[in-house]
Amino acid sequence: MSAIFQIHNLAKLNWSTDANALNKYLFSQISAEIAEPTRIALIGASGQGKSTLLRIMALLDTPDEGDLLVNGKSFQHIPARQWRMTVTYVAQQAVMLPGSIEDNLRMVSKLHGQPYDVSLATELLEQLGLDYLDLGKVAEDCSGGEKQRISLIRSLLLRPEILLLDEITASLDINSTQKVEALLLNWHKQQGTTFIWVTHDLEQARRISNRTWMMDKGGLQEYSSDAFFNEPVANLAKRFVGSTEGSLH
Amino acid sequence: MTLTALSFTLLFVMGTMMVSIWQKLGLEKDIAIGTVRSAVQLLVVGYVLQFIFNADHILYIILIILFMIAVASWNAAKRGKGLPGLFWRIALAISASELLMMGILLGLHIIQATPQYIIPISGMTIGSAMIVSGLFINHIKQEVQSNKGEIETLLSLGATAQQAMQKVRASSVKFSMIPTIDGMKTVGLVQLPGMMTGMIIAGADPIIAVRYQILIVFSFTASAAITSMLLSVLIYRLFFTAGLQLKHPQ
Numbered sequence: 001m002s003a004i005f006q007i008h009n010l011a012k013l014n015w016s017t018d019a020n021a022l023n024k025y026l027f028s029q030i031s032a033e034i035a036e037p038t039r040i041a042l043i044g045a046s047g048q049g050k051s052t053l054l055r056i057m058a059l060l061d062t063p064d065e066g067d068l069l070v071n072g073k074s075f076q077h078i079p080a081r082q083w084r085m086t087v088t089y090v091a092q093q094a095v096m097l098p099g100s101i102e103d104n105l106r107m108v109s110k111l112h113g114q115p116y117d118v119s120l121a122t123e124l125l126e127q128l129g130l131d132y133l134d135l136g137k138v139a140e141d142c143s144g145g146e147k148q149r150i151s152l153i154r155s156l157l158l159r160p161e162i163l164l165l166d167e168i169t170a171s172l173d174i175n176s177t178q179k180v181e182a183l184l185l186n187w188h189k190q191q192g193t194t195f196i197w198v199t200h201d202l203e204q205a206r207r208i209s210n211r212t213w214m215m216d217k218g219g220l221q222e223y224s225s226d227a228f229f230n231e232p233v234a235n236l237a238k239r240f241v242g243s244t245e246g247s248l249h
Numbered sequence: 250m251t252l253t254a255l256s257f258t259l260l261f262v263m264g265t266m267m268v269s270i271w272q273k274l275g276l277e278k279d280i281a282i283g284t285v286r287s288a289v290q291l292l293v294v295g296y297v298l299q300f301i302f303n304a305d306h307i308l309y310i311i312l313i314i315l316f317m318i319a320v321a322s323w324n325a326a327k328r329g330k331g332l333p334g335l336f337w338r339i340a341l342a343i344s345a346s347e348l349l350m351m352g353i354l355l356g357l358h359i360i361q362a363t364p365q366y367i368i369p370i371s372g373m374t375i376g377s378a379m380i381v382s383g384l385f386i387n388h389i390k391q392e393v394q395s396n397k398g399e400i401e402t403l404l405s406l407g408a409t410a411q412q413a414m415q416k417v418r419a420s421s422v423k424f425s426m427i428p429t430i431d432g433m434k435t436v437g438l439v440q441l442p443g444m445m446t447g448m449i450i451a452g453a454d455p456i457i458a459v460r461y462q463i464l465i466v467f468s469f470t471a472s473a474a475i476t477s478m479l480l481s482v483l484i485y486r487l488f489f490t491a492g493l494q495l496k497h498p499q
C-alpha cells in the first residue's frame with residue numbers, strides 16, 4: 001500500500017524578479033509523507049507560503065520543482081479534475097458562487113451529475129449552527145463567518161480523501177469555531193479523511209492535530225503534535241516568533 | 250464631386266487641428282496621421298475595387314475577402330495580449346460567420362453573385378464581426394480577472410474548464426452583442442446607416458436603399474451572434490494551463 005499523500009522536494013520560485021532578492025525560492029526542498037489518515041496543523045508566519053503550498057497541493061498553482069503523489073500516483077498522471085475531487089482546497093477567503101445558499105450547496109452534485117445528499121447537507125448545516133439560515137437567501141449576502149462555513153460544507157459534500165483547510169475559522173466566534181472543530185474531528189473519525197489545517201492559533205493547532213507541519217525559512221519541518229506542543233511554552237513561542245523575524249528581510 | 254471640391258473638405262480637418270493646438274489637446278499628430286491614412290486607404294481600395302470589378306474573377310474576390318478577414322482578425326486580436334493563438338481563433342470565427350452569411354445570401358439568391366454585391370456586404374459583415382470580437386475579448390479578459398475567485402472555487406470542486414467558465418462566457422457573449430442589438434433597435438431613428446446614406450446620395454430610391462439596409466442589419470446581427478458564440482467556444486480554454494490551472498495574467 002502506498003502512502004495517501006507524498007510530497008517530494010517541492011519548490012516554488014519567488015515571483016520577485018529582483019536580482020537582489022534574498023531567496024530564489026518562496027520555499028524549496030519540501031518533502032512530507034502522509035501514510036495514514038492524519039490531522040495535520042500547518043503553522044508558520046504570515047507570508048511563508050502556507051496558502052501557496054495548499055494551492056499547489058490542490059493543483060490550483062503549479063510546483064516549479066518536485067512531485068506530488070496521491071495514493072502513489074503523481075499529479076502528472078492524474079487529470080486535474082479527478083485530483084481535486086480527492087484533494088480539495090477550502091480557501092482562506094470563502095467565495096460564494098452566484099445564486100442562493102442552496103445553489104452553492106448543490107454545486108458539487110450539479111458539477112458531477114451526482115444526486116444531492118439533502119440529509120447530509122441539512123445535518124452539516126445543523127452541526128455548524130447554520131440551521132437558522134433561509135437556504136433561498138442569496139449566498140453573497142451572507143456574513144463572512146456564514147460564508148466560511150457554507151464553503152466548508154460545500155467541499156465536505158464532495159467527500160474528498162484529503163481536505164486542505166486554509167484558516168477556515170478566521171472570521172468565526174469561539175462558539176462557531178468549536179463547532180467547526182468538533183465537526184471536522186468527527187468527520188475525520190467517521191470518514192477517515194485526512195486534513196491539513198492552516199491556523200495561526202496555536203491552541204487550535206494543538207486541539208485539532210496529531211501532526212504539526214511548520215513552515216519556516218522556506219522549508220517545512222514535521223513534528224508529532226504531542227511533542228511539539230508539550231515543549232515549554234517559552235521555547236515554543238520563541239521559535240515561532242523567531243521564524244517571523246527570520247522572514248522579515 | 251470633383252477632386253478639387255473633395256480637397257476643400259481638408260479645411261475641416263485643419264480646423265480641428267487648430268483647435269487641438271490652441272486647446273493643447275495634443276491630438277494634432279493623431280489627426281494628421283488618421284487623415285492621411287484614411288485618404289490613402291480609401292483611394293487604394295477604390296482602385297483595387299475598380300480592378301476587381303473589371304476583372305470579375307472569383308479568385309480576386311476570395312483574395313480580397315481573405316485580406317479583410319486577416320486585417321479584422323489581427324485588429325481584434327490586439328485586444329488579447331497574452332492569449333497565444335488568438336489570431337487564428339478569431340480568424341476562424343469570422344470566416345465561419347462570413348461563409349455562412351454568404352452561403353445564405355447567395356444560396357437563396359437574395360443578392361447577386363457579382364463582386365459589386367459580394368465585396369461590400371462581406372466588408373460590412375466582417376467589419377461588424379471584428380467589432381464584436383474585440384468587445385468579446387476585452388470583456389472576457391476582464392471578467393476572468395474579476396471572477397478569479399469564483400473560477401478557482403469551481404475548479405477546487407472538480408469543475409471542468411467549461412463548467413468553470415460558463416458564466417463568464419455567457420456574459421461576454423451577451424456584452425459583445427449589445428451594440429449590435431441596440432443598433433438594430435434604433436436603426437434609422439437615431440442615425441441613418443452608412444450604406445443607406447451612401448445609396449441615397451448616389452441617387453437610389455430610398456425604398457430600395459431601405460431594403461438593402463434591412464438585409465445588412467439582419468446580417469450584422471446574425472454574424473455578430475455567430476462570431477461571438479463561436480469565439481466563446483474557441484477561446485475559453487486559453488485562460489487555463491494544460492494542467493487546468495487558471496493562468497496568471499502577464
Ligand SMILES: Nc1ncnc2c1ncn2[C@@H]1O[C@H](COP(=O)(O)OP(=O)(O)OP(=O)(O)O)[C@@H](O)[C@H]1O
Nearest residue numbers: 012013014015016026045046047048049050051052
Ligand atoms: N511564486 C509565488 N507564488 C505565490 N506567492 C509568492 C510567490 N512568490 C512570492 N510570493 C509571495 O509569497 C507570499 C506567499 O503568501 P501566502 O499567502 O502563501 O502566505 P501564507 O503563509 O498563507 O500567509 P498568511 O498566513 O498571511 O495567509 C506572498 O507575499 C506572495 O506575494
Ligand SMILES: [Mg+2]
Nearest residue numbers: 050051052092
Ligand atoms: Mg494564507
